[in-house]
Amino acid sequence: MMLVRLAHLWKTRKTERVANQFLARSLVRAAPFALLALITSMTHLAVAQSLDYETYKKTVEPIFAKKRVGHARCVACHSASNNAFRLQPLAEGGSWTEEQSRRNFESVSILVNKANPKASLLLKHPLAHEAGGDEFHSGGRQFLSKDDPDWKAIALWAGVTE
Amino acid sequence: MYLGLLLALPLAAGTVRIIQTNSAGDDVSIIDPATNKVVGTITGIEVNHGAAVAPDGSRYYISNEGRSTLDVVDRKTLAVTRSIPLSGHPNNIAISKDGSRVYVSIAVAPGAVDVIDTASLEDVKSIPVKGAVHNTYVTPDGKYVVSGSIQGKTITVIDQKTETPVWVLEMDRGIRPMAFLTNPDGSTKWIFVQLSAINGFAVVDFATHKEINRIKLPSLAPGKSPYLYGGNESHGMAVTSDEKTLVVNSRLNSAIYFYSLPDLKVLGSTEVGHSPDWVTLTPDGKRAYVANAASNSVSVVDVASMKEITRIPVGEVPKRNITAVLP
Numbered sequence: 001m002m003l004v005r006l007a008h009l010w011k012t013r014k015t016e017r018v019a020n021q022f023l024a025r026s027l028v029r030a031a032p033f034a035l036l037a038l039i040t041s042m043t044h045l046a047v048a049q050s051l052d053y054e055t056y057k058k059t060v061e062p063i064f065a066k067k068r069v070g071h072a073r074c075v076a077c078h079s080a081s082n083n084a085f086r087l088q089p090l091a092e093g094g095s096w097t098e099e100q101s102r103r104n105f106e107s108v109s110i111l112v113n114k115a116n117p118k119a120s121l122l123l124k125h126p127l128a129h130e131a132g133g134d135e136f137h138s139g140g141r142q143f144l145s146k147d148d149p150d151w152k153a154i155a156l157w158a159g160v161t162e
Numbered sequence: 163m164y165l166g167l168l169l170a171l172p173l174a175a176g177t178v179r180i181i182q183t184n185s186a187g188d189d190v191s192i193i194d195p196a197t198n199k200v201v202g203t204i205t206g207i208e209v210n211h212g213a214a215v216a217p218d219g220s221r222y223y224i225s226n227e228g229r230s231t232l233d234v235v236d237r238k239t240l241a242v243t244r245s246i247p248l249s250g251h252p253n254n255i256a257i258s259k260d261g262s263r264v265y266v267s268i269a270v271a272p273g274a275v276d277v278i279d280t281a282s283l284e285d286v287k288s289i290p291v292k293g294a295v296h297n298t299y300v301t302p303d304g305k306y307v308v309s310g311s312i313q314g315k316t317i318t319v320i321d322q323k324t325e326t327p328v329w330v331l332e333m334d335r336g337i338r339p340m341a342f343l344t345n346p347d348g349s350t351k352w353i354f355v356q357l358s359a360i361n362g363f364a365v366v367d368f369a370t371h372k373e374i375n376r377i378k379l380p381s382l383a384p385g386k387s388p389y390l391y392g393g394n395e396s397h398g399m400a401v402t403s404d405e406k407t408l409v410v411n412s413r414l415n416s417a418i419y420f421y422s423l424p425d426l427k428v429l430g431s432t433e434v435g436h437s438p439d440w441v442t443l444t445p446d447g448k449r450a451y452v453a454n455a456a457s458n459s460v461s462v463v464d465v466a467s468m469k470e471i472t473r474i475p476v477g478e479v480p481k482r483n484i485t486a487v488l489p
Contacts, residue, residue, distance in 0.1 A: 140186030
């Protein structure tokens with residue numbers, strides 16, 4: 001009887017061991033995929049959360065008030081327009097208040113495609129059509145290429161990593 | 163005929179310039195139609211929209227959408243000498259025949275035409291009209307100021323002397339650019355009216371205040387693709403000084419069409435750049451200058467042959483243009 005119990009215990013433990021070994025091997029095999037999935041989901045999460053206000057205020061918002069030769073400033077049109085991109089009015093020579101910047105941030109964030117930052121309206125609309133931008137922007141070709149430092153700054157903030 | 167004579171006289175003694183605003187720029191291009199080159203640039207006016215010239219040639223007036231002002235420009239130095247605050251965000255402008263008033267479309271609700279006194283350079287009156295105003299004109303005889311509203315779908319005709327509205331026509335669609343045909347005595351016979359979302363125009367009888375015709379522009383030839391960006395389907399018209407031809411822009415077709423007057427038969431067409439937004443004619447009516455908003459250029463078109471002669475690069479998103487006859 002004792003021998004039978006010992007034999008059963010050995011078999012059970014062996015089954016557990018086999019099962020554990022199988023689980024371990026499976027985990028090892030699946031780990032890269034799981035890790036990849038985790039990284040991907042974390043990246044999306046990071047992108048969604050990467051529309052950082054402080055970065056926006058420091059590197060992006062000044063572009064909207066920047067004067068480019070031959071161009072109207074973004075704010076000159078977008079503080080008076082009724083389209084999707086609406087900036088707060090900016091007094092001549094002045095700067096936006098904290099509250100205004102927060103409002104601008106909210107408005108601009110809507111124009112970022114968080115799942116596919118490269119497809120963001122904010123990036124495509126002011127970019128010259130010849131450089132991959134939209135066919136027509138009533139505010140003109142603000143950025144002639146993706147090499148424009150200001151376009152790059154906006155792209156980086158929006159989550160474009162390439 | 164009256165308009166033709168009026169424009170032909172100063173042409174003999176003066177210089178002609180095409181004033182081309184660049185709506186997404188901070189500059190205005192000045193074109194010499196003798197050479198078809200940009201010979202001057204007015205700088206420092208962001209989101210410039212409408213243009214007018216003083217009859218004595220001393221000044222240009224440019225509406226500034228960025229600052230909601232009417233900017234006064236010295237014609238010789240091309241410097242902005244005064245910015246006149248307006249009652250609201252402006253669009254296009256017009257000047258009285260004697261140059262004493264500039265009328266400014268106020269493109270925000272409830273809608274108005276601001277009156278600028280050019281002696282004092284002050285905004286002396288704001289005439290209320292129904293709906294935000296897109297374009298304002300002075301009729302060829304100088305007796306009326308005519309404003310059109312997209313949102314209000316109305317044409318408001320204002321007596322120039324009293325500066326009060328005398329009649330209003332409500333239409334079924336928003337009012338876009340207009341052009342005028344005169345009677346032999348110089349009075350206004352018809353208003354040609356482009357309307358929202360129509361690739362064509364309506365004809366309004368000035369005497370009866372009624373729409374009497376609506377013309378649809380020809381469809382694109384097979385194999386041609388419409389251009390679906392940049393605004394209303396048909397935007398910009400002009401009547402030649404002999405009053406025999408109406409020139410009509412089609413944004414949708416990236417082309418301009420020529421109609422005989424007064425029978426309104428299609429004479430032909432020619433392709434221009436993308437999104438033709440406005441057109442002005444030389445005083446002799448022989449050349450049309452078409453602002454191609456999406457191509458950053460101006461097409462020069464020979465009216466008789468209906469052929470594009472050349473395309474002049476200008477600033478960002480050129481829209482309104484005028485012909486300035488400078489004494």
